[in-house]
Amino acid sequence: MTASILDGIVLGLQFGLLATGLTLMYGLGGILNLAYGQMAVVSAIVTVSIMEAGLPVVPAAAIGIAVGALLGFVLDQTVFRPLYSLRGEARVLLSLLLSLGVALMIDGFLNWLFPLKGLSLFIGGGAIDVFGEPMRRGSLLASGITIVAMGGLVAFFRFTTLGRAVRSVIEDEEGARLVGIDPRKMLRLILLLSGGIAGLVALTRSMVAPVDVTAGFGITVFALIVTVVGGLGSITGALAAGIILGVINAIAASAIGTFMSLVILLVAAAVTILVRPAGLLGVKE
Amino acid sequence: MTDRFSQASGTSAVGGVERRSTRSWSGVAWPTLGVGAILALVPLWLGDSRVMMGIAVLGLAFAAYTIAFNLIFGSTGQLFLCVGALAGIGGYGGAILADVVGLPIVVSIALSTSAAALAGGLLSWVAVRRSLGVIFTGIVTLIFALTFENLLLGLGELTGGESGFLMEAGRGTFLRSQIPPYYLMLGMVLLTLFVYGSLRRSRFGWAFRALRDDEVAAELAGIDVARYRIFAATIGAAILGLAGALLAFTEGRVSPTTFGFAEVDVVVLVMLAFGGIGSFLGPILGALTFTVIDELLVEVGQLRVFIYGALVIALFLWLPRGVVPALDDLLRRRRAGS
Numbered sequence: 350m351t352a353s354i355l356d357g358i359v360l361g362l363q364f365g366l367l368a369t370g371l372t373l374m375y376g377l378g379g380i381l382n383l384a385y386g387q388m389a390v391v392s393a394i395v396t397v398s399i400m401e402a403g404l405p406v407v408p409a410a411a412i413g414i415a416v417g418a419l420l421g422f423v424l425d426q427t428v429f430r431p432l433y434s435l436r437g438e439a440r441v442l443l444s445l446l447l448s449l450g451v452a453l454m455i456d457g458f459l460n461w462l463f464p465l466k467g468l469s470l471f472i473g474g475g476a477i478d479v480f481g482e483p484m485r486r487g488s489l490l491a492s493g494i495t496i497v498a499m500g501g502l503v504a505f506f507r508f509t510t511l512g513r514a515v516r517s518v519i520e521d522e523e524g525a526r527l528v529g530i531d532p533r534k535m536l537r538l539i540l541l542l543s544g545g546i547a548g549l550v551a552l553t554r555s556m557v558a559p560v561d562v563t564a565g566f567g568i569t570v571f572a573l574i575v576t577v578v579g580g581l582g583s584i585t586g587a588l589a590a591g592i593i594l595g596v597i598n599a600i601a602a603s604a605i606g607t608f609m610s611l612v613i614l615l616v617a618a619a620v621t622i623l624v625r626p627a628g629l630l631g632v633k634e
Numbered sequence: 635m636t637d638r639f640s641q642a643s644g645t646s647a648v649g650g651v652e653r654r655s656t657r658s659w660s661g662v663a664w665p666t667l668g669v670g671a672i673l674a675l676v677p678l679w680l681g682d683s684r685v686m687m688g689i690a691v692l693g694l695a696f697a698a699y700t701i702a703f704n705l706i707f708g709s710t711g712q713l714f715l716c717v718g719a720l721a722g723i724g725g726y727g728g729a730i731l732a733d734v735v736g737l738p739i740v741v742s743i744a745l746s747t748s749a750a751a752l753a754g755g756l757l758s759w760v761a762v763r764r765s766l767g768v769i770f771t772g773i774v775t776l777i778f779a780l781t782f783e784n785l786l787l788g789l790g791e792l793t794g795g796e797s798g799f800l801m802e803a804g805r806g807t808f809l810r811s812q813i814p815p816y817y818l819m820l821g822m823v824l825l826t827l828f829v830y831g832s833l834r835r836s837r838f839g840w841a842f843r844a845l846r847d848d849e850v851a852a853e854l855a856g857i858d859v860a861r862y863r864i865f866a867a868t869i870g871a872a873i874l875g876l877a878g879a880l881l882a883f884t885e886g887r888v889s890p891t892t893f894g895f896a897e898v899d900v901v902v903l904v905m906l907a908f909g910g911i912g913s914f915l916g917p918i919l920g921a922l923t924f925t926v927i928d929e930l931l932v933e934v935g936q937l938r939v940f941i942y943g944a945l946v947i948a949l950f951l952w953l954p955r956g957v958v959p960a961l962d963d964l965l966r967r968r969r970a971g972s
Contacts, residue, residue: 381769441769442713447947450944453940456943461940574777577773606788611784612781612788622770623760
């Protein structure tokens with residue numbers, strides 16, 4: 350039981366961080382990015398390709414994350430550009446359809462060019478005891494990196510002027526515009542940031558389990574569920590929901606098998622949406 | 635619904651029927667019969683090949699899916715991302731009822747179609763009750779679709795898990811022969827098309843258009859938006875269930891990929907976007923066009939997915955009304971000009 354909970358927390362931390370990227374894009378720009386998981390996969394594949402070319406893991410990982418961020422920026426400048434002339438639900442709907450197209454393009458391209466390729470960062474060394482349970486070093490390192498990244502994100506949004514500017518746009522776009530903040534610039538920043546987050550999560554995830562070319566859709570779905578349960582647009586909600594769902598998933602998986610645990614997770618998400626459409630910590634509009 | 639997509643039906647021959655007389659049934663019956671007459675000739679051309687006939691049957695099933703999705707999404711603005719799952723309730727339901735429970739085939743199909751209709755109606759009822767909006771309806775139905783997929787995989791003893799199962803029922807009957815299943819499926823598609831066309835011309839059609847253009851105004855004009863939405867979703871889901879069940883019985887096997895999200899929902903979305911959201915004959919033209927394109931692209935393997943993605947983007951960016959209505963407009967202008 351303790352082992353399952355710890356595994357769940359490891360997974361939950363990562364999905365919490367992953368979901369913050371999705372929730373920021375939605376909260377700030379009304380963009381529901383279904384290509385999010387594919388952005389993570391691109392980072393993973395770039396990293397493993399560079400490592401195969403002979404570079405050490407740290408610079409390869411840094412380049413992988415940078416490519417993820419760059420992909421976010423490119424999407425903002427190209428495919429998502431026509432979205433910004435739309436408002437409200439129309440924008441969300443079109444963003445969903447366009448990003449689905451992007452997801453298919455990336456999936457098809459990667460599966461065609463690198464079938465069977467996947468990133469698996471193996472962290473050597475023996476297990477370390479945590480609360481009497483042996484934990485793999487890879488899981489601990491992944492969790493450590495994730496927690497540091499989360500801390501960095503929270504600090505960025507709480508203490509820096511830029512982070513506060515982003516939050517002000519989420520709260521009231523018109524108000525932010527009036528005090529001289531350009532929402533488009535903030536959105537560009539967030540797409541860059543979320544691409545980087547997706548890349549980082551792909552790397553930490555690969556320390557626990559391989560991330561291969563077909564993983565994109567699964568990552569997107571998980572991030573979407575966590576985001577919706579946590580409340581679209583809420584960063585703390587995403588982090589909390591990630592950990593809660595991660596633990597539920599791990600306990601259910603060890604008790605009744607993978608597929609049925611996913612069913613439980615999905616039903617839990619559906620119930621949350623129906624009981625509290627704004628999510629656990631979301632604010633009703 | 636949104637401004638971008640609400641212009642979908644309207645002035646074109648393919649795109650809408652408002653211009654012509656709204657009374658007579660002939661405006662629905664003739665196009666339906668025309669489509670039927672052309673498609674009835676397909677076996678003369680491809681009838682020798684079992685593989686090609688299988689693809690043709692699958693194409694017809696997708697035509698029915700696309701018409702149903704058009705009724706639910708195009709006409710009443712409910713983004714149902716569980717087309718494959720609802721068809722799967724029909725397919726797996728029919729297969730299990732006939733093979734495991736041992737009911738007659740016709741009864742199995744009727745029961746599983748009703749089950750799909752009930753599921754679709756319930757989903758719509760929940761969405762309307764909780765006033766979920768387009769996006770949350772999409773998310774909830776996506777969750778429903780994924781739950782269905784994982785249930786298929788998780789309940790392996792009943793469903794055969796990842797590989798599905800071969801069906802005993804219908805073996806040795808006309809359902810497994812080469813050409814008759816095609817005409818069975820074609821009959822179902824034509825019935826579907828006729829039902830959809832008739833609905834468009836009835837007071838339901840007026841209500842659909844009103845609530846798509848402006849939901850609040852429709853509500854104020856005395857249209858019971860909730861009732862029409864649930865009605866459309868129930869009929870649409872029944873069509874999906876029936877098409878899924880017929881596909882299962884003619885193929886003689888069911889598997890999760892036959893009704894998967896990536897294999898069905900994504901493709902149906904492309905077909906509808908191509909044919910024109912909200913149009914009458916667009917969905918069937920879109921479905922048939924893409925069945926052919928899909929066959930032509932078999933050689934390029936995974937690049938096919940890439941091309942689909944590029945098409946989705948291009949269609950929604952530059953031709954949000956659909957290729958078929960746009961071509962139709964172009965032809966009209968030509969004719970008017972000459």
